[in-house]
Amino acid sequence: MPCWFTLTCAVLSIFAFVCVLGSEVNVQRKNLLGLGSLQSVAVSGRLICLGRPAADVKVKLYESEVLLDSKLDEGRTDSNGVFRLSGSKREFTTIDPKLNVYHKCNYNGLCDKKFSIRILVDYVSSGSEAEKTFDIGTLNLANEYSGQTTDCIN
Known part of the structure; x- marks a missing residue:
């Protein structure tokens, strides 16, 4: 596979991980704010x-x-x-x-x-x-x- 393709996949994987991690932190923050x-x-x-x-x-x-x-x-x-x-x-x-x-x-x-x-x-x-x-x-x-x-x- 071309180098740019592997790099793009790596960047997208990191972005997806950060988004999932960010949503987990956001859910915890909402619970601290009294939601749920x-x-x-x-x-x-x-x-x-x-x-x-x-x-x-x-x-x-x-x-x-x-x-x-x-x-x-x-x-x-x-x-x-x-x-x-x-x-x-x-x-x-x-x-x-x-x-x-x-x-x-x-x-x-x-x-x-x-x-x-x-x-x-x-x-x-x-x-x-x-x-x-x-x-x-x-x-x-x-x-x-x-x-x-x-x-x-x-």
């Missing part, structure tokens, strides 16, 4: 370990993103293993919330075991307060959960 719709979600449940309340277990509520998830809320279970988290985020599309649970039930490793639970879209509300709460019920952390990993940085 404010959406909220809440999740609750009880965690046990081998039949006993799993107290002081770390739980985090996230909005799943393409590159880096956005934390909406975090907390720890109480002395009965109970928790409730809620949060809101402004997005153009419906938020995709998930709950991450970090624990050491029946496990002696250096890092925590971690698993995630997707929250159904039916539990996403418009506005700053969740209209209903996604209840995960009572979970025994001694069980193995799909997608469970270990996490040292949480």
Whole structure:
């Protein structure tokens, strides 16, 4: 191929990349300016370990993103293993919330075991307060959960 053709293709590729990158930055800037719709979600449940309340277990509520998830809320279970988290985020599309649970039930490793639970879209509300709460019920952390990993940085 002629040299000018290769150079033209390279310039067009760079131009297309800059345009895509610019539109992503513009979308983020619009969200900072308060555009998009404010959406909220809440999740609750009880965690046990081998039949006993799993107290002081770390739980985090996230909005799943393409590159880096956005934390909406975090907390720890109480002395009965109970928790409730809620949060809101402004997005153009419906938020995709998930709950991450970090624990050491029946496990002696250096890092925590971690698993995630997707929250159904039916539990996403418009506005700053969740209209209903996604209840995960009572979970025994001694069980193995799909997608469970270990996490040292949480």
